[in-house]
Amino acid sequence: MATSKDLTDALAALTEAASASKLDPMPVRGAIPAAKSAAVLGGAAPKSTGGGVASPLVEMSYAARQYHADKTLTSTDGMVTLVWSPLYQLSLTDANNNPVIIRLDMPPA
Amino acid sequence: MTGFSAAFSSSFALAANGAVPFDPSAAWNSVAPAALFSGAGQHFRAQATVIIGGIDISARLTGEIVISAEEDSARTASLALIPTSSAALLALDGQPITIDLTIWRSSLTTTVRRFTGKVERVEYNAGQRIASLSCRDAYQDTIKGLTSAAAAQSLLDGKAEPGGIVQWSDAEPDPESYYSRLLATLPGACAIDGAGTWRVIDWMIAAPSATFGPGDVFADSVTVSRPPRSEMPASIKATLNFRYSRLFSAEKTVSWTAPNRSQYVVDGLPVLPKASVQSALAGLNGWMVKGTPTITEPTPGSYPVIVGGQTVFYTVSYEAAALTCAALNATLYRRWYQQVEVSYSTSIAMGGLAGVDDTVVSLVSDFDAGAWETAKTNESNVGIYQANAPTSPSPQTGYEGLPAPFPPANSALDWHPDIDAAALNAAARHVVAMALRKAAAGRRTQTVSFTRPLDPRADLGAVLAVNAYGVSATGQVVSFEDRISIGSGDATSTYTLACPDGSGNVTGYSASVTPPGNSIAVSITMPALDTHVGGSYATPAAPVENDLIGFLCNVLPTSNNYDASKPVYEPQFRLIMPAISDLLTDPLPLSAPITAAVAIAGAGITVVF
Numbered sequence: 078m079a080t081s082k083d084l085t086d087a088l089a090a091l092t093e094a095a096s097a098s099k100l101d102p103m104p105v106r107g108a109i110p111a112a113k114s115a116a117v118l119g120g121a122a123p124k125s126t127g128g129g130v131a132s133p134l135v136e137m138s139y140a141a142r143q144y145h146a147d148k149t150l151t152s153t154d155g156m157v158t159l160v161w162s163p164l165y166q167l168s169l170t171d172a173n174n175n176p177v178i179i180r181l182d183m184p185p186a
Numbered sequence: 187m188t189g190f191s192a193a194f195s196s197s198f199a200l201a202a203n204g205a206v207p208f209d210p211s212a213a214w215n216s217v218a219p220a221a222l223f224s225g226a227g228q229h230f231r232a233q234a235t236v237i238i239g240g241i242d243i244s245a246r247l248t249g250e251i252v253i254s255a256e257e258d259s260a261r262t263a264s265l266a267l268i269p270t271s272s273a274a275l276l277a278l279d280g281q282p283i284t285i286d287l288t289i290w291r292s293s294l295t296t297t298v299r300r301f302t303g304k305v306e307r308v309e310y311n312a313g314q315r316i317a318s319l320s321c322r323d324a325y326q327d328t329i330k331g332l333t334s335a336a337a338a339q340s341l342l343d344g345k346a347e348p349g350g351i352v353q354w355s356d357a358e359p360d361p362e363s364y365y366s367r368l369l370a371t372l373p374g375a376c377a378i379d380g381a382g383t384w385r386v387i388d389w390m391i392a393a394p395s396a397t398f399g400p401g402d403v404f405a406d407s408v409t410v411s412r413p414p415r416s417e418m419p420a421s422i423k424a425t426l427n428f429r430y431s432r433l434f435s436a437e438k439t440v441s442w443t444a445p446n447r448s449q450y451v452v453d454g455l456p457v458l459p460k461a462s463v464q465s466a467l468a469g470l471n472g473w474m475v476k477g478t479p480t481i482t483e484p485t486p487g488s489y490p491v492i493v494g495g496q497t498v499f500y501t502v503s504y505e506a507a508a509l510t511c512a513a514l515n516a517t518l519y520r521r522w523y524q525q526v527e528v529s530y531s532t533s534i535a536m537g538g539l540a541g542v543d544d545t546v547v548s549l550v551s552d553f554d555a556g557a558w559e560t561a562k563t564n565e566s567n568v569g570i571y572q573a574n575a576p577t578s579p580s581p582q583t584g585y586e587g588l589p590a591p592f593p594p595a596n597s598a599l600d601w602h603p604d605i606d607a608a609a610l611n612a613a614a615r616h617v618v619a620m621a622l623r624k625a626a627a628g629r630r631t632q633t634v635s636f637t638r639p640l641d642p643r644a645d646l647g648a649v650l651a652v653n654a655y656g657v658s659a660t661g662q663v664v665s666f667e668d669r670i671s672i673g674s675g676d677a678t679s680t681y682t683l684a685c686p687d688g689s690g691n692v693t694g695y696s697a698s699v700t701p702p703g704n705s706i707a708v709s710i711t712m713p714a715l716d717t718h719v720g721g722s723y724a725t726p727a728a729p730v731e732n733d734l735i736g737f738l739c740n741v742l743p744t745s746n747n748y749d750a751s752k753p754v755y756e757p758q759f760r761l762i763m764p765a766i767s768d769l770l771t772d773p774l775p776l777s778a779p780i781t782a783a784v785a786i787a788g789a790g791i792t793v794v795f
Binding site: 102103106117 | 768
């Protein structure tokens with residue numbers, strides 16, 4: 078018959094086995110490579126990081142257009158008068174799905 | 187708590203190792219008259235008084251009573267009785283039981299309580315009408331009843347060393363496992379004595395309470411047992427693996443100065459825009475600008491330049507100067523980590539042949555070095571002021587915007603804020619304590635056993651000596667068995683003494699480690715920034731691309747220095763920061779000693795033929 082001493086020892090052995098600190102191997106990281114960066118003249122973003130507007134630009138919603146206040150054009154003989162709304166803002170989306178906003182100035186009088 | 191010492195004090199939990207000394211003589215009943223047990227050729231009477239559930243059933247005893255005890259286990263008793271009725275038989279289960287042994291010799295007498303426990307199991311032989319009882323003390327129940335780490339520590343008199351390794355979980359308490367892991371660090375043993383009191387027994391072997399000669403023991407009962415091979419490895423090694431992060435910082439000053447103005451005139455070189463410099467600095471992967479770079483503008487004005495013997499003027503407008511870089515001075519730095527695992531170890535020579543027993547525990551710092559390494563700065567590398575900056579109340583370090591810590595420049599910092607030197611030393615004590623207990627327990631399997639007429643004076647932990655039949659040894663009682671035959675009148679006690687090969691009287695240890703440190707100097711070498719002119723007769727036919735660092739531009743085709751066959755560069759500001767060797771990034775295993783001293787009490791056994 079197993080004695081309580083046997084059971085105590087067995088429990089201790091199991092506990093020790095369970096708690097034995099077998100750590101996972103440390104992962105190899107490898108050398109950190111050289112870091113290169115270059116910026117063309119004019120201060121553009123570094124070539125290594127990309128960026129900028131990617132063609133094509135697509136207008137997703139005509140209704141998103143915004144306009145300046147109405148202007149009136151009159152023919153030289155004064156017989157015809159035309160009221161029109163100059164375009165103020167055009168909302169486009171580039172190939173990377175980034176928004177591109179184009180804002181236009183008010184035409185001269 | 188059943189079986190718990192009335193002398194229990196929660197202050198035990200705060201005691202250092204060995205602060206509550208154990209007295210082996212307390213395990214020896216010195217009240218009983220020695221003359222009662224001495225002298226050959228005498229006779230005595232013995233009686234067992236058995237109380238079950240408050241009822242004295244001594245008169246119903248039959249067969250044999252056996253009481254046995256062993257370190258780190260429950261004391262057991264078995265006996266047989268003739269129940270008076272079926273109701274009395276059925277009432278035996280789980281009842282508290284005490285067994286007192288009384289011995290008389292002429293006018294001398296003594297009574298010793300040898301067992302306190304409960305009836306564990308009853309087997310009834312209907313033919314003989316005899317009930318056989320198996321009884322056990324409260325050892326397991328006491329452990330199972332633990333409800334906190336402090337209670338477990340107190341149960342071991344504060345002499346165990348959890349070392350931060352053994353953790354109690356309130357969410358999922360596992361008292362048996364917790365106690366077992368604590369016990370594995372105790373330089374001693376535990377048991378409940380005959381009176382039902384929990385005892386912590388230090389493994390101490392000093393002067394014996396009694397020495398038994400040839401006239402005191404049965405002739406053929408003296409047995410010497412040597413340690414089994416499995417218990418005696420060549421050595422027991424204690425290893426503490428400590429894993430943490432070594433944090434590095436590399437800094438490199440870079441500087442660039444515009445070429446002489448004559449080159450702008452003669453070769454038509456473009457100027458370097460400040461924005462290009464900023465873009466190149468910001469585009470370095472992993473490298474950051476310490477503080478803000480110093481970008482010096484050219485001074486506006488007209489400067490005479492002699493070209494071909496003629497003086498021409500090179501003009502720098504205010505507008506152009508504000509956008510142009512004439513010189514750059516900046517400190518670039520990056521930081522990274524390396525996983526380090528220090529294996530602290532020590533060995534206890536055992537003198538056996540069965541290889542090395544490895545006791546290993548590990549500590550891992552939970553500092554998130556990955557997040558530290560990849561954290562982006564919250565600061566901009568564009569300064570606010572170009573000149574006459576107001577005095578700052580606290581000088582800037584240049585590392586603002588980054589999480590701490592900040593290793594010294596071009597150096598390394600061993601970082602484990604959650605595991606300080608005290609925690610490390612506690613873990614070292616823990617693993618050495620485990621190794622010591624294994625070693626001591628192994629050596630204590632060298633035993634001497636003997637049987638003599640019933641003598642219940644010694645309990646577990648008592649130090650006795652034998653000097654009989656050529657065997658001479660002093661040891662500590664690790665187990666005993668009392669047998670009283672109701673029918674024949676035989677009454678004997680068998681004691682087993684641990685007689686390890688050791689030195690001194692005390693089994694103990696000390697251990698400490700030196701927290702890790704380093705004296706690493708990071709050396710970063712790279713070519714100096716320069717102006718590299720393409721399309722010129724001076725342009726190398728095959729430039730070393732990794733050396734093309736700084737301002738890359740070209741002479742105009744109209745320049746006298748123009749060479750159509752030479753490489754023409756894409757005009758740019760270019761930076762290359764050197765690689766970091768894998769010696770500073772890959773996991774680093776290190777070894778260091780545990781400064782330890784261990785002692786196992788004992789003087790061995792002498793056998794003379």
